[in-house]
Amino acid sequence: MEVLYTRAEPILYAVLRAAFGFIMLTHGLPKALETSHGSMADPMAGSINLIQNVMGLPFAPQLAFLVMLLETAGAIMLAIGLWTRPVALIIALEMAGISYALGPTWPWIDRGIEFPVLMGFLALYIAVRGGGRYAADRQFKYAI
Structure with a gap:
């Protein structure tokens, strides 16, 4: 079985990275296209x-635009493995911010914090590990 695991690991890691990118894209596209997402009529609003009233940060519309770019273009880059480490690190930071905004009550039932926490740790793992064998980064001499 060890041979099977060894051969399957790079392929399954690429699938994991791509799936994570596509999941992030499902959060970015509604913001970019100004369409509803689940129970949110206006995800960008x-x-x-969240940025302005919950986190108390200035420049909320501009920061929300950057989040939308990360969750669309960044998600596609992550899915194909382009600039994997920096994109995944920024996603990990975004998930840390979302987790902070949802805490300290950790609302496991109402829009659960477990999802951004898990996604943050997955993004951090991808940032440390890199794109893997089947990533666009491998086409460049110096993968980031």
Whole structure:
């Protein structure tokens, strides 16, 4: 079985990285296309509200725009393995911010914090590990 695991690992890691990128994309596209997402009628307004009123950060519309770019273009880059480490690190920071905004009550039932916490640790793992064998980064001499 060890041979099977060894051969399957790079392929399954690429699938994991791509799946994570596509999951992030499902959060970015509704913001970019100004369409509803689940129970959120206006996801971009929800992001602006979270950044401005919950986190208390200035420049909320501009930061929400950067979040939308990360969750669309960054998600696609992550899925194909382009600039994997920096993109995954920025996603990990975004997930840490979302987890902070949802805490300290850790609302496991209502829009659960477990998802951004898990996604943050997955992004951190991808940032440390890099794109893997089947990533666009491998096409460049110096993978980031």
